[in-house]
Amino acid sequence: MSALSLPAASRQNAGQELRRIVRINEEIKKVVTTAFKINLMAMNAIFLAKRAGQSALGFGVLSNELRRFAMDLQRQMETLRIATTDSVVVVTGLVKQTRVERIFQRTLAVSKGQGRRMVEACLRARNDRYSGDESGGVTALNRRLSQMISDTAQLVELGSVLARSAKIEAAYGGTFSTSLMQVSSDFEQTISDIQKSLDTLTKHQSQEFAG
């Protein structure tokens, strides 16, 4: 039955792959919520810097940058979410094919004569139809997902630099120094939360598919 064995080892792991994508999606949802929080925090910071006036000009500039960062991050997460949705579609297809494949293998095992020849022909046709494109599709999607996660990591690194700079600027905030310091510490904390989520994402993503 060698010629009729499962066309792609990956197909056996489709269920595992689906669970992995679900984990990635859950982590993305976390980052999306946090990015939204940063956006609100940045708007507050801009407001605070305006009130502090002359003494918080540098802080104001950084708050604007952080807000732009939050919006970039939200956009980035949206494309990531779309990419995982695409993966769910492809992998769900694989799960379905896996089930059909399993039933046909069982049918082959119990069929004789003309019936057996039909099952064999059918399995061969399925091999030709699915072996390339489906598992290839998953590989391409995975590559895209990895690239996006590393792009996001770079973006978040920039956010982290902005938060640190805001902390330094806060020290020059005069009478507003304490509240500006509080705001920039919040930024720093939140961005480090995002970094943790991204680390988890990278870990889930690098778990070898078809392993």
Added chain:
Amino acid sequence: MKTAQTIYENGNHKWLALVRDPSRPGYLIDTNEYLVAVGDDAILLDPGGAEVFPAVFSALSAEFDPRQLGKLFASHQDPDIISSLSLWLEFNPAIKCHISWLWTSFVPHFGGNDETFVAIPDAGTDILVGGQRLQAVPAHYLHSSGNFNLYDPKAKILFSGDIGAALLPPEADGLFVEDFDRHIRHAEAFHRRWMGSDRAKRDWCSRVSAMDIDMLCPQHGAIYRGEDVKRFIDWFANLEVGVLKY
């Protein structure tokens, strides 16, 4: 594995019953599938669930060239009836599935497309198999709200779907009902619970009483023959259905 047993044969006109699968896991309800073959045309009645496909296919192909199967008949929409549809379509993408119009947009969740289904109107219709006219007989609400039996007037066989079904213990593995009173005990709870409408039941009983039936073939359990057909119809007519006490 299931076995294919010939229950009617007259020239090139044949009924096969695909029954009893001792290797079937206990969590799946046992089902009967029937094949009506006339010449080189054939229709498979209630083809069964996806999980029993290997057993059905191998039993069928032991007695019949599966390449000649071009038609399916689904008495209703249940998973034990027609969830194997996508698998049959793999072998023959042009296969037609005859089913109540009520389910033609529900069953495609199991497989098929707008080419696959032939909708049966509520009043029933004739289905031609190798020139032989089979009749889709209304049996709505028994138990499904869009439900058909299939009658072969030449063979005098009525395929009755879930009507007449019995959930038999493993030792009662005969193809035919031998002792009606003993058998019907295993049918009672099923009919009381699954059959929802007393009025539909009375309609059906009067409709089939007027038909000439030698064999009544249900989708679960054993086949009623001869006098047992009338016995079953009378028993069913008197059974209280559609009442749930809990």
